Structure formats: structure tokens, C-alpha cells
Amino acid sequence: MNVCLFYLVIWLFIIPVAGKGAIVIEGQLPANPHSLVTLYGYADYISKAPVEILKVHTNGAGNFRVTVTDSCGPLLKLLVENRSLSFFALPGGAYTIRDTTSQLAITDAAGVPVNQLLHNMEQELLKNWYSLFVDTTGNFRLTMPADTVFQRFHNIVLKYTGDTTSAAYPLLRYDAAGYYLAFIRQLPDTIGLMDHFENDYFNSPPIQERNPFYMELLGNDMMIRILYLAHQRYKGNPGQLIDKVTHEAAYFKSPQLQQLALVAGCNQAYRISREPELKDELSRRIHTTIPDSLSNLRIRNMLSRVISENTRARIGNKFPLLTLKNEKNETVNFGDIKSDLILVDFWATWCWGCVEGMKSFPAWISQCNGKLTIVTVSVDDNLQAMKAFLDKRERVPGVLSLYNGRTGGYPDKLQLTGYPTYILLNKKREIIAMPGYTSAVAEQLKAALH
Helix, strand or coil: CCHHHHHHHHHHHHCCCCCCCCEEEEEECCCCCCCEEEEEEECCCCCCCEEEEEEEECCCCCEEEEEECHHHCCEEEEEECCEEEEEECCCCCEEEEEEECCEEEEEEECCCCHHHHHHHHHHHHHHHCHHHCECCCCCECCCCCHHHHHHHHHHHHHHHHCCCCCCCHHHHHHHHHHHHHHHHCCCCCHHHHHHHHHHHHHHCCCCCCCCHHHHHHHHHHHHHHHHHHHHHHCCCCCCCHHHHHHHHHCCCCCHHHHHHHHHHHHHHHHHHCCCHHHHHHHHHHHHHHCHHHCCCHHHHHHHHHHHHHHCCCCCCCECCCCEEEECCCCEEEHHHCCCCEEEEEEECCCCHHHHHHHHHHHHHHHHCCCCEEEEEEECCCCHHHHHHHHHCCCCCCCEEEEECCCCCCHHHHHCCCCCCEEEEECCCCEEEECCCCHHHHHHHHHHHCC
16 A cells, blocks of 8 residues: 555544544644644554654644544654654543643543553652662662562552553553663672563563563663673673674564564664664674564564664764754754854763763864864753753853754654764765764864864
């Protein structure tokens, strides 16, 4: 079925039927009186490759209303101009999108408050459980007996997952499991605990490809296996990341789960390999090593999407020139910035490495003799957080600070996976370097000047 016919079928046959499983989404966005609103689902929950579901315009007062079936999966993303909001939608649910300062917010209705439940559970875990084994600097301390920490975790989670028949139950259970996994990897018997954990969450229950938290947990599980367990039992070349992925995926029981773990592990390998050269080499290794292990065509297609999603930003590509706000809340078009070179720094106030990297700004600007502008793009939750941080710091000539937010705009366009992320642009606004670490920036700037 071609794309045009697919959308025609959606509009003529699916959207008008607001049946029992239908999801109703309303918007009240006075800041966007005449704006195009795009709703996305995902091709799968490992690659998170977006699939457009529908488009609608706000009505002049910033309002819109759409109805979709639940066949697109529980995780949806709504895009308005350069802002986006990811949220979870259950069959039969009604959801309202509203403006809150510079962000979009979701309100659940119709008795299925899954987004609020997820938020409340996560906040309670962070406040009353996570703090038992992580100190204020984020370091693991494990000063309390593991049994005590386990019990506190289970008491909190049970409060939200007591109704196992609820449609929200699988989401809540697997969301909480991510916090559980972060704890057990710090304990002495990590291999035994991981085996037990995987039996409870993966090997025993049915595979849940349509549960975004299940698939995210599988990826996090593979990350721990690759980084912390493989060296204990993998006897091959420690530098061969994909060989480790293949080795660790084999520990899952069913062939389908092993294949999903392979793809999830490849996705995590991209997150580890941040330098462009490493990503290119990783892609070559994946192409030559993994596809023959994937007998399931659907999972093989998933792997192709993982590769394409993780290589969106590549050297030689044009950099997307979006419109953002500066710290005075003024609109700035990225394409209007005049400079021979632009170093884009994606950062956040809560990112220690980002803040440390900013100490090098004066040296980098001096090194380029007036040919460089540094554009910092904040991914904080709101513009006020960025402004409050910058107000406490001395301004550096040659640095322009813009605000993107944690969703929409550049995170969507470039598939950013970590911070700080540096991207160096030439006068044509082509990507000429992507230094994966702060220590590599000066050398890349030197190369760009010659």
C-alpha cells in the first residue's frame, strides 16, 4: 500500500470511528493559533523510528481534536512547530495537550491517568528509594543492606501496580524495572542477579514488543551486559563491541528474544561509540556480522532502522537550520548566524561534563582568531533554567546561547543520545566534524582552520 493510499484509509475509515479502543487527543494551545500539528507513532520501540500518523491544523484559537485507534502503540509523539511532547495513550483514553511556559504538557482523562501515574511513581522512587543507594552527587554508596533497599522498592512499586488487570500495568511494571536494574548492577553477585532479573522480566513472561518500557529495559539490560558482564565471560578481543553484543544476547532463552536482544545491543553500541569514525566502523561491523543471525524479517528491518536512526547526523550532511529562542526569549534563526565556523554545543545545566566543557570556550575562540562562533543549545526543561544558569556566569564574547528544550527541534532532527554533543559546521553549514569528547574539540578546530 503506498503512503498516500495509507493516509486516505486512515482518514476515511479509521479516524471517524471513535470506538471502544479509540484514543481522543485534544489540544488547547493559544500560543499556536494557526499551527500545523503532527502526530507520530513509532515503527518499533528499539530504533524509535518515527512514523507519521496524521496532521491537523489548530483552529485559530490554538485548539484541535483528533481520534486515532490504539493500533499505533501506546507511545505517541505530538509535534507543534519545533516543540514536541512524547506521551503514553491507552485504548479508550482521552488526553488534552496544553501550553505550560515554553513546554507542552499532557492531562489524562476518562479514568486512565497513565502519564500521571508514571510520573508519580518515578518521583516517589527517586525521592524515597533511589536516595537509599545514591548520594547527592549521583555516586552509588550502598550503605544500606540490599534486602532493605529491595523491600523499599517493592513497597513503592506495589502501590502503583497492585491492579494487574489494568491496561497501564505492563507500562508501570517495566518502567519501575529500569530503576531496579540500576541498583542490582552495583551489587557483588551481578551475574546471578541479572540472570534472576531476566527470568522475571524477559524469559518467563511473553515478549512485549509493543511495550516501550519493555524494549527500553531490554536495551538497558544489554548495555549492562556489554559494559559490566562481558569482560567476566567473553574471551575474545575486548575491542570488538559487536562480538560482545552477540555473545551476551545468546544468554536469553528464546530465539526471538535473542534476536531482539541483538538489535537492542547494537542500538546501545551506537550510544557507546560517539565518535563518527567509531560509528562508521560499527555500522560496517553490524552489516557484516548481525543480519545473518536474524531469521525474523521484522526484526531484521528493525536493525536497519537502528542503523539509520543512529547515523542521522553525519559528516558531510547539511545541518538543519532551525529557529530557536535566545536567553531574552527573542527568536533567532540559526541560518542568520554569520561566522566562518560554528561550533554547536548541545548541553544542559544538570550535565557536569557540559559545564566543565564551557571552561574551554575562551581558549577555543582565541585559537580561531575571530573565525569561530560557539552556539550553545540548551536541552533543559525550560528556558528559565538556562537563563538562571547563564546569569550566574561571566559572558564569553563569541558565544551565543539558544534554547531548544529536551524534546522537539534538534533532538528530533539529529537523534541526540548524550551531552555534551559537539558539532562543527563550515561556512556552508555542513557538518565537518563531530568531536565525541571535549578533549577532541581543539584538534578538530585546528584541522578546520587549515
